Amino acid sequence: MIPDTETILQQDVQLTRILWTDNAGLTRAKAVTRPSLPGALLRGVGLSMGQQALAMMVDSVVPESGLSAVGEVRIVPDPASYVTLPYAPGSAAMVSDMRTLDGKAWAHCPRDFLRRQVEAARQLGFTVMASFENEFYLFKDGEPLDSSVYGALEGFSASNAFALDVLAALDAHGLSPEMYYPESGPGQQEISIAPAEGIVAADCQVLFKMAVNGVARQHGLRASFAAKPVRDGAGSGCHIHLSLWRDGVNTFYDPSDDLGLSLTARQSIAGVLTHLPGLCALTVPSVNSYRRLLPGWWAGSYACWGLDNREASVRVASGHLLSGAGGGSTNFELKTCDASANPYLALGGLLACVLDGLKRELDPGAPLDKPPGDLTDAERAERRIQRLPESLPEALATCEQDDVLQAALGPDLARSFTAVRRAEAAYFATQNEDTELHMHRFVY
Template sequence: MRWEARAAATRLASGDVHGVALTWVDNAGLTRVKTIPVARLAQVAERGVGMSPVFDVYLVDDSMTTSRHVGGPDGDLRLIPDLGRLTALAGQPGWAWAPVDRHDQQGRPYPGCQRLFARRMAALAAEHGIELRMGFETEWIVQRGGAPACTGPAYGMARVAELAGYLDDVMCALTDQGVEVLQLHPEYMAGQFEVSVAPSDPVGAADLAVLVRETVRSVSLKHGLTPLFGPAVVAGGVGNGGHLHLSLWRDGKNLCRDGGGPFGMTAGSEAFLAGVLHALPALLAIGAPSPASYLRLEPSRWAGVFQCWGLENREAALRFIAGAPDDPDGANAEVKCFDPAANPYLVVGSVIAAGLAGLEAGAVLPAPVQGDPAAGDGSADAGPAPARLPRTLPEALSHFDRSDMLRGALGEVLFEAVAAVRRAEIELFDGKSPQEIADATCGRF
C-alpha cells in the first residue's frame, strides 16, 4: 500500500498536483471533504486521516441532530483513500481526488460508512452470481447572476450554441479524467443540462456520480456560472433528477435480455426488478431524501411518481429499456424517482438489497403500464391504476421505518442515522413554503 501510494504521489507531483481532496457523502446527500498535501498521501493511505462520526447526522443546512448510535462531539474515524480511484482533476488544476472508506481507530470497518455498505451489497450480489452494472444521470441548472445562463428552448440546439465553450470544457474535463461520456444535452427547465456516463460497478458508479458533479461544479465556477443540483429550483417547475440505470450480468451475459420473461428479461432479472419495484415506497427515503424532493415528484413530469413499470415509459417509476437486438449492453432498467439530493452509495446499496430480496422470494412483476398513469388506467391488462408513491418525506420515512429488509441491509448504526437525519430535516422545513424549501436546498448539493 505504501509503495503504491508513493508511486501515485510521485506521478501526481510530476503533473503539478499539490493537494488531494478526500471525499465521502453524508446522509443528507452533501459531499464532505478533508484535503491533504500530495506528500502525505503515502502516510494517509496507510493510517488514514481523522474525521468525526458526527457528520453522519449533519443536515443540509450544516446543523446537526443525533441518533441512537451517532451524535455529539465524541469519537473519531479514519478516512482511508481508495487509490484505485485516485484522479487528477482537470477542472481544478493542482488538485487530485479520491473517495474514502471509513474505519475506526482500530482499523475496523465503520458500520456507518455508506461506501462500505455499497461494497458489501455488491459482494452479496456476487455471492448470488450476479454482477451489477450501474450508472447515474446527472442533471443540473446553471445560472448567471441568479437567472438561467441561457435562453434557448428545452432540448434545443440554441442552448448548446449559447454555452458551447462551457459545455465543451465540461466534456473535455470529464474525458481528461478518464470518464467515458455517453451524452451531454440540454434538458427541460431553463438553463438545465444532463450528462450520462458509461456504467460501472455499483461502488464505481457512486464514485463517478461524485466525480461528475464536482467536475461540473468546478468548470461552471471557472466560467462565472452557478450550478444548482438540488431536486427543485423553482417550486412548481420540473426539477433535477438523479436517475439510476442498472443491468444484471452473469458469466458475461446480460440478464435483462434473451430470457423468457417480460420483454426478454430472464427470470432472475424479473425477480430482482420486482423486488426494487416493491420496495420503492421505502427506497424513496434513500433516493428522494429531502423535503425538496417532493416538490419534484409530481405526475406528468417524467419523474416516476407511480409505483409501476413499463417498457420505455418515462412516467413509470421503473422504466425498462429492452435495447436494440444487436446491442447486448443496451438492455437495462432505470429508476426515475430518485434525485441528486441522494447519497449515491446509499442508493446503489439499497437498490441491490431490494433486488436481492425479490430474487430470493422469486418475485414477479405486475403487468406493465402504457401511457401516463396520471391520465387514467394505463395498465396493459386493464387492471387497477397503479398506486401513487409517497407524496411527502414523512410518508416515505414511515415506509422506511417499517422496512425490515432495509434495516437488515444497512445495519442498525447506518439505518438509525439515516432515519434521524430525515426526521430532523422534516422538522427543519416544517411550515416553510415550497419556494422557501427550494431556495434553501437547491444550491447545497
C-alpha cells in the same frame, strides 16, 4: 484513474481531497498536503463521528442520530479512485471508506453499505453494473443560464463552452461521457455516462458532481443538482441504470421474450416495485425531492414499470431490441431518484430490493403501456399500482417499516440516516417555499 500508490506520490499535486458523502447527501472533503499524503494513504485522516449526523441546513449534530462530538473514525482513501482535477490545478481527489480506529468498517459508512450489497449480489453469482444519469441546472448571477427548452439549439449555444470543458473533465476522470443535451427547464442540462462496476458506479457519481461544479465555477456559473431548484421549471432527476452480469453476459437479456427481458430482470424489477415506497427515503431523500415527484412530470411517482414508459418509476429502454443490438445494453432505469441522494445509499438500497426480488422470485406483473396517472383509481388498484410517498416524512416512516431495507442498512446507519433526514423535514415544515427552494438550490 491511477490505482498505483507509488504513481500517486509522484504526481505534481499540492492538495489531495479525501472525499466522503454524508447522510444528507453532501460530499465533503479534507485536503492533505503533498508531504502528508503518504501518511493519509496508509492510515487515513481523522474525522469526528458527528460528521455523519449533520443535516443540510447547518453543521450541527442531530442528537437523535446516536452520534455526537465524541469519537473519531478514519477516512481512508481508495487509491483506485485517484483523479487529478483539471478544473482545480494542483489538486487531486480520492473517495474514501470510513474505518474505526482498529481498521474495521464503521457501521455508519455509506460506502461500506453499498459494498455489502455488491458482495451479496456476488454471492448469487452476479456482477453489478450501474450508472447515474444526471440532470442539473446552470445559473449565472443567480438566474438560469438561458430560457431554452428540451434539445433547443439556444441551449446548446448558451452552454457550449461549459459543455466541452465538462465533458473533457469527465473523460479525464475516466467516467466515459456518452451524451449531452439541454433539458426541459431553463438552463437545465443532462449528461449520461457509461456504466461502471459495483461501488465504482457510486464513486463515479461523486466525481461527476464535483467535476460539474468545478467546471461551472471556472465559467462564472453555478450548478444545481437540487430536485426542484426553481419553482416553475422542470425537476432534475438522477436516474439509476442497473443490470446484473454473469461471466461477461448480461443476465437481464432473453431474446426469446417479447420485451427481451429474462426472468432475472423481471424478478429484479418486482423487488424494486415491492420495496419502492420505502426505498424513496434513500433515493428521493430531501424535502425538495417531493416537489419533483409529481404525476405528469416524468419523475416516476407511481410504483409501476413499462417499456419506454417515462411516467413509470421503473422504465425499461428499448435499445436492446434494436436490430443487431445483441442484448448487452439491457437494463432498467429507476426514475424515482435525484441527486440529493447519497449515491452509496441509493444504489445499495436499490440492490437490496433487487436481491429480495430474486430470492423470493417475485413477479412484477404486466408492463404498463400508458401513463399511470391516466388510469382510474379502480384500474390502478386492480393492477396494484400505488402512488409513492408524497413527502419526506411519509417516505421515512415507510422505510422504517421495511424489514428488507432496515436489515440491509443495519440499525446504526438506519438510525443516523433517518434522524438526519427527519431533522431536515422538521426544519422545512416551519419555512416557506421560497426559503426551501433557496436553501436547496446550491447546497445540492
